[in-house]
Amino acid sequence: MSIRIIAVGKKHEPWVLEGIERYEKRLKQPFAVEWVLLPHSAREGLAVRQDESERIRSRLRDDDFVVLLDERGKLLDSPALSQLLLRPLDVSKTVVMIIGGAYGVDETLHSRANAVWSLSPLVFPHQLARLILAEQLYRAQEIAGGRPYHHE
Numbered sequence: 001m002s003i004r005i006i007a008v009g010k011k012h013e014p015w016v017l018e019g020i021e022r023y024e025k026r027l028k029q030p031f032a033v034e035w036v037l038l039p040h041s042a043r044e045g046l047a048v049r050q051d052e053s054e055r056i057r058s059r060l061r062d063d064d065f066v067v068l069l070d071e072r073g074k075l076l077d078s079p080a081l082s083q084l085l086l087r088p089l090d091v092s093k094t095v096v097m098i099i100g101g102a103y104g105v106d107e108t109l110h111s112r113a114n115a116v117w118s119l120s121p122l123v124f125p126h127q128l129a130r131l132i133l134a135e136q137l138y139r140a141q142e143i144a145g146g147r148p149y150h151h152e
Contacts, residue, residue, distance in 0.1 A: 008101035073116035
């Protein structure tokens with residue numbers, strides 16, 4: 001019962017790591033996170049998307065609740081995100097959040113997702129998306145606990 005984030009790309013840059021650690025220190029079970037950073041594919045063209053997607057899929061279990069971050073996904077406000085995460089966590093499922101590579105993920109991985117979520121209609125650099133995700137997970141935890149971090 002936890003949240004695992006699989007992200008394609010480089011290690012967290014120092015300024016991102018500092019921000020992520022700030023929120024991670026505040027996260028408690030079941031919202032505590034584990035990061036799995038996968039390197040970019042060395043292949044070219046469409047093979048990049050296929051290779052990265054296969055490596056992500058190899059890290060998934062059949063019973064994982066998968067949330068794919070994609071700019072074409074569904075826009076959720078913070079309370080809706082909190083509810084989306086609570087449902088699987090309440091039944092002891094692991095939530096796996098995926099940040100694909102620069103070319104996204106293939107259709108097989110896209111269709112495996114239980115939810116496709118957009119942080120914004122804007123496109124963010126992957127490092128910044130990671131930091132925003134860490135803050136939103138903390139916010140979701142606080143909303144779920146009825147604490148005053150989030151203001152309506």
